[in-house]
Amino acid sequence: MGDSSRRSQIHIVLGTHWDREWRHNFEETRQRLISLLDNTLELLESDPSIPAYVLDGQFMPVKEYLEMRPQNRSRITDQIKSGRLLIGPWYSLPDMVVTLGESTIRNLYYGIRRCRQFGHVMNEGMTNTSWGQISQMPQILNSFGIDTYASYHGVPGHLFPIEFWWQAPDGSKVLFVRSPSTTRAAFWLASRKAFAPKPEETETVCPSSPLLENAYRLTDMPTVDSTPLYGDDTKRPADYNRLYEEFAHYLEIIRPECSTPHILMGELIDAQQTPPGIVKMIDELRTRHKKDDIRLSSIPDYFAAVKESVKDLKTFEGEMRFPHKNAFAFRLCNVLATRMYLKQANRFSEHLLTRWTEPFCAFASQAGNYYPAVEIDDAWELMFINHAHDAIGGCSIEDVHSDMINRYNQINNRCRAILHRSLGHISRNLTSGPLTPNQSRLVVFNPLPHKLTDIVEAYVDVPTDIFHGGIKVTDLTGREIPCNIISTSISKSVSLELQLIVCPAVPVRRLHIEFQAKDVPALGYAQYKLESVPPTKPVGSGISASDTRLENEFIRMSVNPNGTIDIFDKEHDQTFTGLHYFQDTGLDRAARNSWYIIPPENDKAFTSLDSKADSRLIYCSPLQAKIKVSYTLRIPRSIDTEKVTVGRMEHFTTYRYADRSNELIDLKIESIFTLRRSARRIDIETTLLNNAMDHRLRVMFPTDIATDVTWADAPFDVVSRPIKKLDPQDWAELRDLGDVQTNPMLTFVDIATKNRSMAMLVTGLPEYDVLEDSRRTFALTLLRSIFHGRLDPETKLPPIHSSQCLGEHTYKYAIYPHQQSWDKAGVYEQAQQHNLSFTAVQCMGPGTGKLPACASFISFDHPGLDISVIKKSHTRDALVIRLVNPYDHRINTKMYLAWQVRSACITDMLEEKVLAHLPCQANNISLQVEPKKILTILIDIE
Structure with a gap:
């Protein structure tokens, strides 16, 4: 840690943290962006002593500013080219935990390409977002030529120094700089009080405050959150005495945390502008503070200085999603289940774009069809808007999330339109032989x-x-x-x-x-x-079924009177009992937003275990059978808004509720269990009509598996996590913001021992937990119904908010019993099949082309590799294939293509720098893929 007596270099970095939409809708927020960038351009043009302004590490604000200010394109380009307006490398600032790894890569890919069009891109990894840090981020950054990273969620100060090496599972490293315990905006914290009429007015504005003298708002909306008061404080003089006091205060908090003499103090706060007199403020600080060198700096200059000074830094590996013990920068990971419908819509769109549209449009182009590059680019840019952290996190106002659903619909419609034509082109150009008229x-x-x-x-x-x-x-x-x-x-x-x-x-x-x-x-x-x-009777065999039983050659499932199910895994001679009951618990409105999960003081869990369920066979054929089980769960209508107490957490006032309502209502749930011929898993589709508020619904699976860890897939990785929970009394985040220690997944979580194992496979349901009970119960979150917004204790019933997720919801998941570990039992492949299966095209006439009647466009002679994407290159007529080895062992294989290969090479993720040439012969390429490696391969086709 730092030496408090040494002379330090204080790097004051000007910039903003820009949320495209969050507290206000996009157009309302864009008006603030226009004002910010208008003033920033004037500041940079009028004072050459200002080295740089950081536009939050992203490109999107520039695009959306110029849509309204096209006349300023040359001005903004000049500042970007000169390196004074720093943009990128991101397109937007995403949450990387709940989105696919390919989405993270493409966000950087498109962000860098768009920034280059303006002459310069910041080559430092920086994101003040993502609710936790994914394990493969260093490998992704390295493949874009980036060796630095700055962030903070999930990286608490009591576990990590400010500067350290962060290593990916494949050995890639970046220099990680976390925000200090004063947050990323230490200089803003100091300077804001210099402009307030009274220091306390940074917390609460006095009714007679000068800050209200020119404030105004529209009066057509009843709710407090709808239309804010706008004012102008840019003409206020700075109180330099107060500025120095606050600066010195925050500096002495940060200094001991630093292992080098370089200290970063940024503005970088949400949507705030740099004061017009910033240079004079820095001069005043230099005059008053002689102990250290104070300079206006930039993120690139700060990282360059740290690199020259670092010695013997510690190395940390893997994902970072740790709670904080006593600092402000909480990981805010509880957005995993907020507005679950957004997570489901996102996964559908991601799969449609990356696993269907791009690959099969590329294949069709090899068969002579037009490759719709512009349409695909546009779909991605819509996706990046939805992946912005407060958007995909589900923690914004109503308008933001309704706009998101519209964008997902646009993505899906565009993808289906071009996929329809690409699959049709392939289908018409196959050899098929003649057809009869019927x-x-x-x-x-x-x-x-x-x-x-x-x-x-x-x-x-x-x-x-x-x-x-x-x-x-x-x-x-x-x-x-x-x-x-x-x-x-x-x-x-x-x-x-x-x-x-x-x-x-x-x-x-x-x-x-x-x-x-x-x-x-x-x-x-x-x-x-x-x-x-003429009609015939169904033929074939393989499924035996009744109202309470499904059976094929591998699995027998029975339904109990309360709606739980028992599974006998014939292949491995293991039985699971009492699976699939529902548990409903309360959520306090104390949190006032979507990031925290705080239960009522006297919470009580309601389950379906004591209820009577109705079970009936709704479909049975020789190929598959379906049982529908109907449940009625009696739960409280909402929180009891009459029992409220006012309290104070470390950072905000709370209104704490003691109980859930005494009024109980019926929560109707229907689950359809499907067993297919030769299937080793049971697919489940659950539909419910949510008419209750302030609650969380989970489906529970007692596993009786004696293990202390789970394995779950994450972007380009499969990670192990302990089941044992932290003591919330030792952690401020868990104590104050809810003891919810849930974990993320993309498509599966596995609980396994050598002789007894079970995997849960999911589609767009990213939150799970395993309880520390005697049965090691797995909990899958389906619904989190919350209040989002300001809450006053006088407001007994605030307006119903869409974050309560009222209405009908449908969820898809599956149970896969097996033995041994996930990597030996085909869990990864089963999860893929659960999420991605066949699509078919009907053609009314025969095929008239030269493509084979039945063929693989790309295949491997050794199983195990996953494909993140297949697409056409932006810069040349070549195929781009991104392969992933999620396993802990090397995979040697040959990749076979449907075409003759001229050459193939491994490139960086920008598809520019050749890292290695690959041996090719005819239509195949020899590959050696190291554990946990992501390979981008560029292929020239004959």
């Missing part, structure tokens, strides 16, 4: 990097005049595939969209069919012929 083709596509056998469900059309009541499916050899009709629509018309002729609609019967497709090639397709025939 036949059509179904092309089944597999997005996974391995062969897939699974049930195909598709809605297919049969022209009304040739519909005979049934359907026959055959492969291209003529072998019949058992097929069942799940449902048949009444006759309807489907439009025929042509370019030259306006056609009447085609009358059809739309059939919902199912059949098992076996060994569909990796990242490829298989073809089937469809023909309407």
Whole structure:
């Protein structure tokens, strides 16, 4: 730690922390951005002694400023080119914990590319966001040529020095500088009181304060949060005595934490501007404070100085999501389950873009189709807006999150439109052989990097005049595939969209069919012929079912009277009992926002264990069977708003509620359990109608697995976490802001011993916990219904907020029993299959192209590698493939392509710097992928 007697270099960094939208909607916030950048440009142009202004490490504010101020493009470009207005490397400031790792890479990729268009990009990793730090961030940063990183959530001062080496699982390192215990905005904390009429007015404004003299607001909105008071304090003189007192106070807090003589004191506070007289303020500090060298600096200059001074720094490895003991910079990780519908929508859009649209548009372009680069770029830029930390965190006002859903819809519509055409182009250009007049083709596509056998469900059309009541499916050899009709629509018309002729609609019967497709090639397709025939009885075998039982060759599931299920894993001779009950607990409105989870003082858990559930078989075929279980959970309507006490936490006033309401209401829940032929997992879809407020609903799975750790997938990694909880009395964050020690996941969490193991597979549900009870109960969060906003004790019932998540919600997850560890039991692959399975295209005529009838575009001769993305390069006519080895062992494999390979190389993530040339032969590339490595491969196709 630092020597308090030594002379230090104080780096005062000017800048802002810019939330695109959070407390106010985007357009309201953009007006503040316009004012900020107008004034910043004037400041930089009028005073060359100011070295730099940091625009929060991102590009997006520049784009959205210039949309309203296009006349200032040359002015802003001049300042960026000169390195005085520092932007990037990020596009936006995302939360990296709940988004896919590929999204983090692309945020940097697009951010750097867009910044370069203005002449310069800051090459230091900096983000004042992300609710915790992901383990692979050093490897990602290194691959963009970045060896520094500044952040703070999840990095408490009592565990980490200010400067340390942070290492990724593959050995990549960055110099990490965490914010001091005074936060990232130490200089702003000091300077703000210099402009306040009274020091206490930085906390509460007096009714007679001069700060209110020119304040104004619209009066058309009733709620306090809707329309703020706006004023102008830029003309206020600074009180230099108060400035020096506060500066010295914060400096002496920071100094002992630093291991070098360089101390960073930033402005970097939310949406605030730099005072016009900043240079004079610094001169005054130099005059009064002779002990240290005080200078206006920048993030690049500060990091350069620290690099020259560091000696024997400690190295820390892995993710950092630790609570804070007594500091302000809480990790705020409880956004994991806030507005769960956003997390679900995000995962759907990410998968649609990265695992379907980009790869198959790239494949189609190799077959002569247009590659929709502009459309894909635009979809990504919409995604980056939604990935901004306060947006995806779910912790903003109403307008922000309704806009997010609109953007996800735009992303999905755009992706489906171009994917539709790309899959259609591939399907029309296959060889298929002739079709009879009453036949059509179904092309089944597999997005996974391995062969897939699974049930195909598709809605297919049969022209009304040739519909005979049934359907026959055959492969291209003529072998019949058992097929069942799940449902048949009444006759309807489907439009025929042509370019030259306006056609009447085609009358059809739309059939919902199912059949098992076996060994569909990796990242490829298989073809089937469809023909309407007279009705036949369902054929095949493999599923036994009743109202309370499902069974196939691997699993037997039974439903108990209270709706819990028992599972017998035939393959490994293990039984799990009492799984899948619901637990509901209260959430206090004390937190007033989306980051904290504070239970009522006298909280009580309500469960479905003592209720009577209704169970019935709703579908059964030789391929799959479904049981629907209906639950009624009696829970309090809300918090009891009559029992309120006013208190004070370390940083804000609280209004604490003692109890949940005595009024109980019915929470109706329905879960559909599906077991498919040859499946080793049970898929579950749960739908509920939430009509209660201030509560958290979880689904519980007692595992009876004697282990102390869990394994969960994270961006480009699978991490181990202890089950044992921290004592909340020793940690300010847990004591004051709720003892919630939940953890994130992307698609699975595994609880395992050598002889007994179970994985939970999820789709867009990022929060889990494992209780320290005798049964090691796994808890999956479904719903967090909270109050967000200011709360006054006189307000008995504040307006219902969308953060309460009232209405209908549907969740998808699965249970996968197995033995041994996740890496030996195929957990990673099962999670992928749960999230990504077949998509099919129906073609009414034969294929007329030269593509093989059944083929893989990309495959491997050794399993284990995951594919983060396949796309076309932005800079050349080449294919980009990003591979991930999530395992602890090296993978040696050959990658086979559907085309002849001219050359292949490993590049950085910008796809510019060649790191290694790869041996190629004909259509294959030899690969050696080290543990936990992310490889970006650029391939030139013949």
